[in-house]
Amino acid sequence: MQIKILSKDEIYQDINNRIVKLVKDKPNAVLGFATGQSPVGVYQLLVDSFNKKLISFKDVTSFNLDEYYPIEDSNPQGFRYLMNHNLFNNVDIDKSRTNFPSIDNYQQYDQLIANAGGIDFQILGIGSNGHIAFNEPGTSFDSLTHLVKLADSTIKDNSRFFSDISKVPTQAITMGLKTIMQTKEIVLIATGKNKAPVIKQLIENAASINVPASVLKTHPNVTIYLDADAASLLC
Numbered sequence: 001m002q003i004k005i006l007s008k009d010e011i012y013q014d015i016n017n018r019i020v021k022l023v024k025d026k027p028n029a030v031l032g033f034a035t036g037q038s039p040v041g042v043y044q045l046l047v048d049s050f051n052k053k054l055i056s057f058k059d060v061t062s063f064n065l066d067e068y069y070p071i072e073d074s075n076p077q078g079f080r081y082l083m084n085h086n087l088f089n090n091v092d093i094d095k096s097r098t099n100f101p102s103i104d105n106y107q108q109y110d111q112l113i114a115n116a117g118g119i120d121f122q123i124l125g126i127g128s129n130g131h132i133a134f135n136e137p138g139t140s141f142d143s144l145t146h147l148v149k150l151a152d153s154t155i156k157d158n159s160r161f162f163s164d165i166s167k168v169p170t171q172a173i174t175m176g177l178k179t180i181m182q183t184k185e186i187v188l189i190a191t192g193k194n195k196a197p198v199i200k201q202l203i204e205n206a207a208s209i210n211v212p213a214s215v216l217k218t219h220p221n222v223t224i225y226l227d228a229d230a231a232s233l234l235c
C-alpha cells in the first residue's frame with residue numbers, strides 16, 4: 001500500500017488526474033465508484049474536467065460498490081440517485097452502462113464485472129469501523145457481492161444523511177472483499193479526525209477480518225490518500 005498525506009484538494013486533484021489519464025489511454029475503461037462524502041470532491045473535479053473537454057465518459061462502464069436495500073429510486077439518499085446527481089447527470093456517460101448491485105442482480109454482479117473485463121480503477125472510502133463498501137467487520141476476505149445487515153455503527157454514521165436514524169435502511173447489497181481485490185488499481189480516501197483511529201489500525205496492524213479494509217494490504221496497486229486529520233494518530 002502506498003500512503004499519500006495531502007490536503008483534501010490535493011487528494012481530489014491527484015485522483016481526478018489519474019482517472020483523466022486512464023480514460024485517455026483507455027476510453028472504454030471500467031471505473032468503480034463509491035458514494036459517501038469522501039469521493040464527492042473527486043466527482044466535482046471530474047465534471048470540471050469533462051466541461052474542459054479533458055475527459056469523455058462516452059465509452060466508460062461503471063460499477064458502484066453498494067446500494068441500500070430496500071431503497072426507492074426516488075430517495076435522494078439512494079446511491080444511484082446520488083451518483084446521478086454528483087456525476088452521471090453532468091457528464092456524457094451512457095447510463096445503461098452504469099451498474100449498481102441490487103436484490104435482482106447481486107448473484108450475477110461479479111460475473112457482470114468479469115464480462116466487462118474487470119474494474120480498472122476503484123475508488124473507496126472507509127467506514128469508521130474499517131468497512132470498505134458495506135463489508136462490515138467479520139466479513140470473509142473471500143466474499144463476493146452479497147446482501148448484508150448493516151452494523152449499528154454504520155447506521156449511526158450514515159444517519160447524518162437522513163432526517164432520522166429510523167429512516168436509515170438496515171440492509172444493503174455490497175461488492176464483496178474478493179470482488180474489490182480483483183480490481184486492477186485501487187484508491188482509498190480517508191479524511192477527517194473521525195477516521196484517524198481506524199487508519200492507525202489499518203496501517204500499523206496486521207490484516208484482520210475485524211478491519212475489512214486491511215484486506216488491501218496484499219493488493220499490488222493500492223494508494224491510501226489521507227489528509228492530516230486522518231493521519232494524525234500515525235506513529
Ligand code: F6R
Pocket residue numbers: 033034035036037038039065066124125126127128131132133134
Ligand atoms: C459507500 C461505501 C462506504 C463509504 C464509507 C465512508 O459507497 O462504500 O464504504 O465509503 O462508509 O463513508 P464517508 O465517505 O461518507 O465517510
